[in-house]
Amino acid sequence: MKNNLMKKLMPYTFIFPALLLLILFSIIPIIISLVISFTNLDITGLGNWGAVKFIGLSNFINLFHDSLFLQAVGNTLFYVVIGVPAVIALSLAIAIMINFGQNRFFKLMRLVFYTPSITNTVAVAVVWTFMYNPSTGLINNILNQIGLGSVGWLTDQNVAKIALIILAVWKAIGLNMLIFLAALQGIPKDFYEAAELDGASWWQQTIHITIPSLKFSIFFVSVTTLIGWFQFFDEPFVMTKGGPLGSTNSVALFVYQNGFQQSNFGYAASASFVMFAAIILATLIQFKLQNKQQNG
Amino acid sequence: MVELNLEHIYKKYDNADDYSVTDFSLDIKDKEFVVFVGPSGCGKSTTIRMIAGLEDITEGDLLIDGKVVNDELPKNRDIAMVFQNYALYPHMSVYDNMSFGLKLRKYSKEDIDERVHNAARIIGLEEYLDRKPAALSGGQRQRVALGRAIVRDAPIFLMDEPLSNLDAKLRVSMRAEIAKLHRRLQTTTIYVTHDQTEAMTMADRIVIMKDGKIQQVGTPQEVYDNPANLFVGSFIGSPAMNFFDVTLQNNRILDRKNNFSLEVPEGCLKVLQSKGYAGKRLKLGIRPEDIHTENTFIKVFPNATIKTTVNVSELLGAESQLYCKVGDQEFIAKVNSRDHIQPGAELIVGLDLNKGHFFDPETELTIY
Numbered sequence: 153m154k155n156n157l158m159k160k161l162m163p164y165t166f167i168f169p170a171l172l173l174l175i176l177f178s179i180i181p182i183i184i185s186l187v188i189s190f191t192n193l194d195i196t197g198l199g200n201w202g203a204v205k206f207i208g209l210s211n212f213i214n215l216f217h218d219s220l221f222l223q224a225v226g227n228t229l230f231y232v233v234i235g236v237p238a239v240i241a242l243s244l245a246i247a248i249m250i251n252f253g254q255n256r257f258f259k260l261m262r263l264v265f266y267t268p269s270i271t272n273t274v275a276v277a278v279v280w281t282f283m284y285n286p287s288t289g290l291i292n293n294i295l296n297q298i299g300l301g302s303v304g305w306l307t308d309q310n311v312a313k314i315a316l317i318i319l320a321v322w323k324a325i326g327l328n329m330l331i332f333l334a335a336l337q338g339i340p341k342d343f344y345e346a347a348e349l350d351g352a353s354w355w356q357q358t359i360h361i362t363i364p365s366l367k368f369s370i371f372f373v374s375v376t377t378l379i380g381w382f383q384f385f386d387e388p389f390v391m392t393k394g395g396p397l398g399s400t401n402s403v404a405l406f407v408y409q410n411g412f413q414q415s416n417f418g419y420a421a422s423a424s425f426v427m428f429a430a431i432i433l434a435t436l437i438q439f440k441l442q443n444k445q446q447n448g
Numbered sequence: 449m450v451e452l453n454l455e456h457i458y459k460k461y462d463n464a465d466d467y468s469v470t471d472f473s474l475d476i477k478d479k480e481f482v483v484f485v486g487p488s489g490c491g492k493s494t495t496i497r498m499i500a501g502l503e504d505i506t507e508g509d510l511l512i513d514g515k516v517v518n519d520e521l522p523k524n525r526d527i528a529m530v531f532q533n534y535a536l537y538p539h540m541s542v543y544d545n546m547s548f549g550l551k552l553r554k555y556s557k558e559d560i561d562e563r564v565h566n567a568a569r570i571i572g573l574e575e576y577l578d579r580k581p582a583a584l585s586g587g588q589r590q591r592v593a594l595g596r597a598i599v600r601d602a603p604i605f606l607m608d609e610p611l612s613n614l615d616a617k618l619r620v621s622m623r624a625e626i627a628k629l630h631r632r633l634q635t636t637t638i639y640v641t642h643d644q645t646e647a648m649t650m651a652d653r654i655v656i657m658k659d660g661k662i663q664q665v666g667t668p669q670e671v672y673d674n675p676a677n678l679f680v681g682s683f684i685g686s687p688a689m690n691f692f693d694v695t696l697q698n699n700r701i702l703d704r705k706n707n708f709s710l711e712v713p714e715g716c717l718k719v720l721q722s723k724g725y726a727g728k729r730l731k732l733g734i735r736p737e738d739i740h741t742e743n744t745f746i747k748v749f750p751n752a753t754i755k756t757t758v759n760v761s762e763l764l765g766a767e768s769q770l771y772c773k774v775g776d777q778e779f780i781a782k783v784n785s786r787d788h789i790q791p792g793a794e795l796i797v798g799l800d801l802n803k804g805h806f807f808d809p810e811t812e813l814t815i816y
Contacts, residue, residue, distance in 0.1 A: 340533060340535065342531045342532075342533055342535035343535055343537060345500075345502050345522075345529075345531070345535065346529070346531060346535040346537075346596075347537075347548070348501075348502070348521075348522045348523065349500060349501075349502075349522045349523065349527065349528065349529050349549070350523070350548050350549030350552055350596075350600075351523035351549055351552040351553050352523075352548075352552050356552060360537070360548070361537065364537075364539040364540075365538070365539070367539070
């Protein structure tokens with residue numbers, strides 16, 4: 153009897169440490185911030201708990217009347233819509249190209265494309281800020297050399313978002329490329345040989361064999377990338393502080409500004425919950441689509 | 449009508465020092481079922497892959513219907529291939545797997561449908577056309593792979609160890625099915641296997657390979673009865689041929705180490721002597737079924753007998769396999785199970801030297 157109980161408890165003792173950390177640092181903070189999002193907690197509230205009041209949904213209602221928040225939502229959607237497909241397409245394309253050859257050059261390329269993802273975002277963003285500098289930056293210099301005009305990379309409201317996306321895509325390709333490469337190497341060679349005998353060209357093999365075989369890794373990469381881009385923060389934080397005129401502000405940055413700069417904790421928490429809900433929703437839709445594709 | 453000629457084909461991989469296939473020459477006739485057999489690494493798969501166009505030919509010419517096709521792409525050679533791991537596309541249904549090649553070749557929808565259903569009928573998988581390969585058993589997958597080759601209606605089938613992933617029982621039944629399929633479709637087929645039983649049972653002609661070289665080409669009967677060298681003798685047949693190191697002295701062969709001698713039949717003796725082996729060392733090969741325990745044989749050929757000890761006796765049903773020992777030399781005899789012998793028993797066995805094979809110990813080539 154006793155032995156049996158021990159056996160049943162055993163697995164739980166193994167996962168207990170991880171579970172404890174998860175509860176302490178993820179679950180509890182999420183619950184607390186959910187509670188906060190219904191309050192007017194700010195800097196005074198931190199000192200004097202009595203001043204904290206439940207204000208129901210007013211934070212959420214205010215959010216959707218706040219033009220800065222709406223702008224941040226619009227910007228974030230822009231980042232997601234452009235950035236996620238770009239990351240998937242480029243890392244997949246690069247992985248397929250690198251997988252093409254086995255010699256040293258291709259191994260070097262693997263390193264070249266992977267390096268950006270192990271660099272520190274802040275450090276890289278600083279370097280890219282220099283490169284993006286309208287008058288002294290490398291990129292404009294090159295553009296001028298080949299007879300093209302200067303671009304206000306981080307100063308033009310329309311271009312700044314693109315400039316940040318370029319940097320973030322460049323950084324994100326490495327890791328995802330590695331995931332795709334691993335998956336590519338798991339595709340049996342004889343699929344391609346059979347397809348070759350079936351008369352499939354390289355392009356047809358890519359469309360009919362390679363991409364369907366990568367279905368799961370494409371799904372994995374799209375989910376993780378999507379979540380990452382919903383939380384787009386580092387690049388605008390370091391390079392533009394959300395400017396010019398809020399044109400690069402993201403929801404995550406909006407949360408930071410309201411929570412940690414203006415100390416409107418309640419308001420920031422509600423904004424972060426809106427973001428949280430959006431991520432969950434987007435992921436659920438993806439899962440649904442994936443299931444449908446599998447069963448269909 | 450299709451004819452395949454391999455003329456002095458060599459293969460060397462880019463980073464290898466040695467040739468994987470050396471001077472491979474073979475003419476394959478229309479409708480023939482040719483089996484390449486040999487131990488792993490003998491170059492049989494490399495050769496079939498060169499025929500398919502999946503590997504480059506280093507030297508020599510491959511001709512299909514008189515035309516050199518060395519530089520043709522696989523898809524232009526009009527060849528269908530069945531792979532060891534089936535190579536079915538996992539995301540496609542059985543129907544799509546079979547029709548993929550036809551779609552790429554721009555066949556009409558009706559034509560594709562007719563061919564796929566026709567092939568599905570032949571392989572008996574009509575009800576499974578909507579299934580994905582993962583939902584099929586190993587044998588069914590192998591059939592789909594065959595079906596994919598059938599729909600193409602290609603004049604040449606290549607099969608690269610198609611049965612080695614199946615269990616023993618299924619392998620035997622699929623073996624018969626492939627043979628039946630060949631009789632029905634009459635497609636020129638090249639079949640690669642390491643299993644000599646498959647080779648013996650299916651082939652019109654067997655090509656036995658070792659270390660990238662052809663050892664012998666012949667019908668199953670020919671290679672069994674008249675092996676060209678010691679390797680062929682040892683590779684073909686199960687249980688394998690027994691070998692003894694002997695010396696020819698007068699009209700007898702002696703095994704001094706294991707202390708026995710046997711009288712050589714006259715016809716055989718003449719050949720050995722005329723080829724200059726009198727007093728020389730020889731390798732005697734004798735198949736297990738040519739070793740006899742019946743009294744009649746031992747009475748008629750008293751000078752062709754050895755006294756042995758039976759170590760192990762395996763009763764297989766109609767026959768028994770006796771693992772015998774003379775001196776330090778072990779050998780297997782396949783005898784009628786009516787003469788069942790207890791392990792440990794002493795036994796007199798007769799060797800039918802008329803059916804024996806003599807090999808040169810240096811060159812390993814057949815003398816008689």
